[in-house]
Amino acid sequence: MTAYGIWTISFALIYTLILIIVGNRAKRKATHGDGYFVGGRNFRWWTVAFCITGLFSGSTYISIVELSYLTGVSAVWYGVAETIQVLIIALLIIKPFREKLLTTVSGLIGDRYGRGAKALSGAITAFAFPMWSVATAIAFASGFHVFTGISLSVSIAFTALLLFIYLQAGGMWAIAFTQSMNTIVFTLMFIVGAIAFFINPGISGIQQLAFDRPEMFDFGGAGLQVILVWFGTFLVNVILAQAAFQMALSARTPEEGQKGLIIAQIMSLPFIFFGILFGLSAAVVVPDEGLGLVALPLYLMEVLPAPLVGLFFLGIWACALGWGAPCQFSGATSLGKDTGSAIFPLASPEQLVKYTKWSLLLLTGLMILFGTLRTEQSAWWNVFAWTIRNSATFAPVVAALFWPLVTRSAVIASLATGFVSGLLWYHLGGWEPDQFFLNIHPVWVGMSVNIAVIILVTVLTTLGKWSIQTKGTAVKGFSFLFAGVVLIGINVAYFEPLYEQGLFGLFAFAAVITFFITTLLFVKEKQVSQTYVKKGA
Numbered sequence: 001m002t003a004y005g006i007w008t009i010s011f012a013l014i015y016t017l018i019l020i021i022v023g024n025r026a027k028r029k030a031t032h033g034d035g036y037f038v039g040g041r042n043f044r045w046w047t048v049a050f051c052i053t054g055l056f057s058g059s060t061y062i063s064i065v066e067l068s069y070l071t072g073v074s075a076v077w078y079g080v081a082e083t084i085q086v087l088i089i090a091l092l093i094i095k096p097f098r099e100k101l102l103t104t105v106s107g108l109i110g111d112r113y114g115r116g117a118k119a120l121s122g123a124i125t126a127f128a129f130p131m132w133s134v135a136t137a138i139a140f141a142s143g144f145h146v147f148t149g150i151s152l153s154v155s156i157a158f159t160a161l162l163l164f165i166y167l168q169a170g171g172m173w174a175i176a177f178t179q180s181m182n183t184i185v186f187t188l189m190f191i192v193g194a195i196a197f198f199i200n201p202g203i204s205g206i207q208q209l210a211f212d213r214p215e216m217f218d219f220g221g222a223g224l225q226v227i228l229v230w231f232g233t234f235l236v237n238v239i240l241a242q243a244a245f246q247m248a249l250s251a252r253t254p255e256e257g258q259k260g261l262i263i264a265q266i267m268s269l270p271f272i273f274f275g276i277l278f279g280l281s282a283a284v285v286v287p288d289e290g291l292g293l294v295a296l297p298l299y300l301m302e303v304l305p306a307p308l309v310g311l312f313f314l315g316i317w318a319c320a321l322g323w324g325a326p327c328q329f330s331g332a333t334s335l336g337k338d339t340g341s342a343i344f345p346l347a348s349p350e351q352l353v354k355y356t357k358w359s360l361l362l363l364t365g366l367m368i369l370f371g372t373l374r375t376e377q378s379a380w381w382n383v384f385a386w387t388i389r390n391s392a393t394f395a396p397v398v399a400a401l402f403w404p405l406v407t408r409s410a411v412i413a414s415l416a417t418g419f420v421s422g423l424l425w426y427h428l429g430g431w432e433p434d435q436f437f438l439n440i441h442p443v444w445v446g447m448s449v450n451i452a453v454i455i456l457v458t459v460l461t462t463l464g465k466w467s468i469q470t471k472g473t474a475v476k477g478f479s480f481l482f483a484g485v486v487l488i489g490i491n492v493a494y495f496e497p498l499y500e501q502g503l504f505g506l507f508a509f510a511a512v513i514t515f516f517i518t519t520l521l522f523v524k525e526k527q528v529s530q531t532y533v534k535k536g537a
Contacts, residue, residue, distance in 0.1 A: 004301060005147030007310025012140070012317045015185070016162055019178050019321075043250045047176050048260025051247040053267045054179035054322030056082055058186070059132070061271040062139045062293070062319050063382060068279025069292035072216030075279065077227045079272035083265050085234040089241060090261035095254040096401075097245060104330070105242045105393055106338040112400040113411040115342040120415050122338030124392045125242065126359065129331025130367035131385035133163065133324035137371065138381070140320045143297040143313045152294075156371030163324050164364040167332075176250070178325060182318040183267075189315020190274050192308050197277060200303045201284040209284050216283065225502030226434055229441050232506065233386040236447065239397050240390055243330040328367070332359035380433040383443070384426065391422035391446025395454040395516070403458075403520050405466055410457035417453045422446025440505030448512045455519055469524045477521040484514035 001009075043051075060082045067075035106125045110118020134156065141155035148155070166178075201209070210217050220227070244261075251257035279292065282299035289295035300309045336356030341347055347355070374381070392415045399406040425442035429435060436442065459466070470477060491498060491507045498504045 001148050003306035004297075004309050005144070007306045008143055008147050008313045011310045011314040012162070015181075015314060015317065016166055016321075019181065020166055022177050043176060043247075043252065043256070043260075045251065045256040045259040045263065047180065048248055048251050048257055049263040049267065050183050051176055051179040051250075051326070052086065052244060052261055052264035053186075054182045054318070055243060055247065055326050056086060056323075057264070057268040057271040058182070058319035058322035059136050059382065060268065061275045062136045062316070062323075064272060064275030065139070065279045065282075065296060066292035067222060068276045069283050069295055071222040072213075072218065072280065072283075073276055074219050074221035074227065075276055076219070076272060077222070078230050079268070079275070081230045081234040083268060083272075084231075085238055085241070086244070086261055086265050086268075088235070088238045089244060089248070090258045090265075093238060093245075094248055094257045094261065097249060104246065104334050104338055105240055105397055106334045108400055109393065109396045109411065109415075110338055110342060113396070113406075113408045115345065117396065117408060117411045117415065119339045119342035120412060121393055121396065122334040122340075122342065124415060124419050125389055126331040126335035126339070126363060127366070128385040128389035129243075129327045129334075130363045131370055131381050131388075132327040133160075133331075133363075133367050134370045135381035135385075136320045136323040137163070137367065139293045139296075140313065140316045141371070142291065142293040143316060146294060146297040146301070147309075153372045157368045159320060159324075160364050160367040160371065163321070163328055163367075164360060166321070167325055167329055167360050176247075178321055182322045185315050185318040186271075189312050189318070190270060192304070192312040192315075193274055193278050195308070196300055196303045196312075197281050201281055205284045206280055209280060213283075216280065223434055223502075225436075225439075225441060225506075228503070228506055229383060229443060232509075233383060233390065233443055236390050236394060236443075237386060239401075240393055242334070243326045246330055246333070247326065324367075328360060328363050331363050332356045335359035335362070374431075383433075387422045387426070387441075387443040387446055388419055391443065391450050392416075392419035394418070394447050395450045398516070398520075399454060399458075405462055405523065405525055406454060406458045407461050409461055410454050413457050414450050414454035418446050418450030421449040436502070439499055439502050440508075441502070444505035444509040448509050451512050451516045455516065459523065465525060466523050467526045468522050469527075470522060473521040477518050480514045480518045480521070484511045484518065487511035487514065 060079050063078055064075045067078060104122070104125070106118060106122040109121040137156055137159040138152075141152060141159045144150065144155040144158065145152045150158075215221055248257040248261055251260060278296065278299075282289075282292070282295045285302050286295045286298045289298060297309070297313070300312055304312070333356055336354075336359035337352045340352055340355035340359075344351070344355075370381070395414050395418070396406075396411045399411065422442050422445065425437055425440070425445045428437035429442065487507050488511050491504060491511070495504065498507060
């Protein structure tokens with residue numbers, strides 16, 4: 001093992017040990033279910049800000065470093081899409097969700113549609129979260145691999161086990177403390193990275209890169225379809241961002257949760273800037289490495305002494321903790337609390353906490369498995385996880401909030417078919433990050449099936465119980481209907497250029513969304529007349 005490996009592992013182990021000790025002290029605040037899952041809803045706005053910064057900004061930073069090494073400055077759009085998502089959550093989502101005392105998205109579905117839907121949505125949601133966890137774990141594991149010579153798969157397993165040991169501590173309170181500490185470590189990482197940049201390549205090196213590889217400074221370099229998928233998945237994720245909800249809804253009031261989310265987006269700006277800067281720097285110094293997250297430690301070894309490299313990768317470990325720990329915890333909450341309570345409806349709050357801790361072990365195993373299947377492309381894992389989770393839960397969540405007519409059978413069918421169709425479309429496309437079957441991204445297919453099935457099954461299983469009602473919604477409803485027809489017309493009239501650019505699936509999904517909204521506005525339960533009621537009485 002090199003000196004780089006010794007410093008990196010030592011920093012990570014000492015830091016994690018400190019967090020574990022504090023996490024065990026946090027158990028005193030997390031002895032009951034509500035304290036464990038949502039911190040007793042007692043966070044202040046700055047705690048929410050630190051939590052959201054560690055959650056989204058750490059993950060976004062890792063993805064941007066990788067993407068900027070491979071595709072250049074176009075990686076900025078990943079950060080912009082994430083920022084827009086969180087701002088929409090802050091301004092539109094937090095207050096109504098707090099009124100419902102939401103803990104998880106799968107819990108919302110289960111409360112409305114029963115134990116079967118709760119069990120299935122909880123299991124699907126839990127299945128996706130280790131994919132998000134492995135996305136950031138790959139970054140730290142890549143450094144571990146480079147510094148020690150241990151295989152990347154084993155390095156990911158080591159990272160996953162560290163996460164598991166840490167998460168056995170104090171639930172949401174432990175995560176809140178960790179995210180606050182991570183903010184300090186992030187700052188140190190940026191300082192060390194800036195030192196490396198000015199040593200090599202410096203401003204002149206970036207200027208030379210622009211001359212030698214001008215495509216790296218093309219804001220469309222990642223590909224139009226991929227960039228649109230980033231925006232599409234983040235925007236759709238607005239009502240499905242379970243880990244973010246769990247943190248923001250732990251605040252004392254909805255207003256404090258909102259303020260924390262907004263401040264977090266201001267704090268996220270350095271992550272976007274330095275992510276691009278460090279990725280481009282690695283592209284200058286280590287130009288021929290196929291894996292962006294392996295190139296990063298190789299670059300730092302070229303320009304910095306071992307202690308500083310170790311300190312930088314402590315920041316990468318903080319990113320893995322900041323994103324991976326809440327993801328594993330939130331996924332385990334869905335599996336342990338939601339699926340567990342669906343299977344064992346008489347379980348006590350203490351038993352649900354126990355089920356959640358068992359679920360953490362299971363999700364750690366899944367995280368290790370996913371890491372062995374694909375040990376590269378961190379951003380791909382993020383988008384893949386969003387695809388399979390959103391393809392299952394999007395329509396049921398919208399229905400639970402806005403369409404009382406929907407039946408339990410429709411929700412279960414929608415959950416299952418959306419999940420399977422997203423997976424199947426990825427399989428047909430060879431699981432590639434930027435080449436898709438029929439040039440349509442799986443997220444558009446999965447979510448379109450998800451919506452179509454919930455509409456079709458609901459309409460068929462409630463025949464005679466609904467009618468078309470336009471009173472009070474005619475203008476909105478016909479506007480969305482017209483928009484859907486226009487979108488279909490555009491797809492037909494401009495099929496060839498849209499298909500070649502990979503935009504056919506996006507326009508088709510947009511049409512499906514407009515028809516879904518039209519259905520929500522027009523298809524409602526029949527109103528029983530007062531005359532009929534009196535006669536029946």
